[in-house]
Amino acid sequence: MKSHARAVVIGGGVVGVSTLYHLTKKGWSDVVLLERSELTAGSTWHAAGLLPLFNMSYTVGQLHKYSVDLYKRLQAETGQDVSFRVTGNLRLATCRERMDEYHKYCGTANTIGVPFRVIGPGEVKELWPLIELGGTSETPAIIGALYHPDDGHIAPADLTTALRKGARAGGAEIHEHTEVTALERTAAGEWRVHTDKGDILAEHVVFATGNYARQTGRMVGLEIPSIPVEHQYIVYDVSPELQAYRKAGGRELAVLRESDKSYYLREERMGWILGPYERVLPTECPSGSARACSRAISSGCCRTWRPRSAGCPRSSTAASRTSSTARSPIHRMAARWSGPPGTCAICG
Numbered sequence: 001m002k003s004h005a006r007a008v009v010i011g012g013g014v015v016g017v018s019t020l021y022h023l024t025k026k027g028w029s030d031v032v033l034l035e036r037s038e039l040t041a042g043s044t045w046h047a048a049g050l051l052p053l054f055n056m057s058y059t060v061g062q063l064h065k066y067s068v069d070l071y072k073r074l075q076a077e078t079g080q081d082v083s084f085r086v087t088g089n090l091r092l093a094t095c096r097e098r099m100d101e102y103h104k105y106c107g108t109a110n111t112i113g114v115p116f117r118v119i120g121p122g123e124v125k126e127l128w129p130l131i132e133l134g135g136t137s138e139t140p141a142i143i144g145a146l147y148h149p150d151d152g153h154i155a156p157a158d159l160t161t162a163l164r165k166g167a168r169a170g171g172a173e174i175h176e177h178t179e180v181t182a183l184e185r186t187a188a189g190e191w192r193v194h195t196d197k198g199d200i201l202a203e204h205v206v207f208a209t210g211n212y213a214r215q216t217g218r219m220v221g222l223e224i225p226s227i228p229v230e231h232q233y234i235v236y237d238v239s240p241e242l243q244a245y246r247k248a249g250g251r252e253l254a255v256l257r258e259s260d261k262s263y264y265l266r267e268e269r270m271g272w273i274l275g276p277y278e279r280v281l282p283t284e285c286p287s288g289s290a291r292a293c294s295r296a297i298s299s300g301c302c303r304t305w306r307p308r309s310a311g312c313p314r315s316s317t318a319a320s321r322t323s324s325t326a327r328s329p330i331h332r333m334a335a336r337w338s339g340p341p342g343t344c345a346i347c348g
Contacts, residue, residue: 001175001197006030008193008202010180010216012037013044014160016208017174021163024170031172032202034195036179039164040157042210047156048233048273049083050255050264053114053148054091056105061112071154078169080162082154087266088254089151090128094140098259102146117147128253130241140260153255153266183219233275235268243270 006028009016012035020033035041051068055061071084093099102118109116117123121133124145135141164174175197182194183205191205209216217224242253256265263276 001178001195001200002032002173003199004030004201005032005173006202007032007204007206008191008200009033009206009208010193011035011042011208011210011212012039012160012174012176013042013208013210014040014047014156014163015044015210016206017160017163017167019206019208020172020174021167021170024167024172029171031167032200033167033172033174034178034180034193035174035176038176039174040160042212044156044160044210048264048266048275049153049156049159050266051151051154052089052257053109053116053151054089054105054146056101056108058108058111061108061114065112065114068150071159074159074162074166078162078165080165081158082162083158084154085152085252086150087152087252088127089148090124090254090256091146091148092124092142092256092258093144093146094134094142094258094260096143099144102144105146114148115150117149118144119147120144123147128256129250130245130253131256147254151255180216180219185220231275231277233273235273236271238270239272242267242272246270 007023007030009020009023009031010033012033016033016035017039020031023031051064051071053061053064053068055064071082072086074080074082075084091102093102099118106116106118119127121142121144124142125131125133127147131142132139133142168174178195178197180193180195184192184194186192186201191202193200193202193205207213207216211228213224213226246252252267257263261276262279263274265272265274267273
């Protein structure tokens with residue numbers, strides 16, 4: 001490992017490796033990334049890989065569009081398949097207020113240059129033949145949707161590998177199994193980065209440590225108001241309905257989102273990934289379960305994150321696998337899910 005670098009990036013997830021890649025694209029070849037374990041070992045490996053182009057912010061929307069455009073050309077540049085599936089994205093609306101939001105978004109999308117269509121329930125059914133349009137006592141009626149044809153999903157680990165190749169081609173160094181133990185500002189204004197493999201002086205240090213942002217921040221005296229929270233997605237086995245649809249020549253279905261019930265749904269190996277967002281985000285802190293992020297941050301008690309006890313149905317793993325007998329999560333099932341309020345018979 002070199003003893004001096006213009007910039008050191010701490011953290012080897014997709015954000016850290018992307019930062020390294022883009023530094024080299026700006027002509028910064030004297031850059032180093034340090035990862036205490038292996039690349040993608042943090043939250044990147046189990047991310048669902050969604051690429052939502054929808055965003056009401058011009059700034060963030062441009063970042064999203066840039067990212068999707070980059071992923072389309074990255075394989076040609078690096079030779080690494082990023083497993084980018086351009087399936088499209090359907091954001092459902094079950095109320096007039098949601099449709100109003102989508103119409104308001106049109107101005108943002110047109111300014112940024114993001115292709116989209118605001119569509120009615122008939123076209124929703126054409127794009128997603130397995131959907132039930134609702135309008136019964138069990139499910140609200142789908143009155144329309146926002147469709148992004150260029151959206152889809154990607155494999156985060158494959159993307160990270162491609163960015164790593166691109167960064168190394170630009171002169172960057174990556175050191176896995178190298179833990180940063182301390183940071184120290186020198187009299188000359190540089191940073192001395194202490195690791196278990198030796199020290200490195202850097203003009204700039206970038207934190208890309210995800211779930212460990214609070215711990216990394218404390219190395220330089222910062223209290224970063226960021227807390228890891230639990231989000232589970234369900235990985236279904238083979239869906240007979242989906243299998244029959246695909247065998248009949250159907251294309252991969254668009255990623256489905258429903259903002260009012262707050263879930264996403266996409267295909268995964270002839271089954272589904274269903275990701276419902278809880279209305280109260282559970283986390284853990286030394287003083288006990290902090291059921292809401294705002295409460296945890298304001299109380300100052302969440303200084304470390306610990307997984308829930310093994311007996312808790314929401315413990316440890318980010319994804320749960322269901323049996324093949326589980327009902328396929330077409331719209332009727334997903335719309336009935338109302339989001340657990342953070343209650344648990346074991347942990348409260």
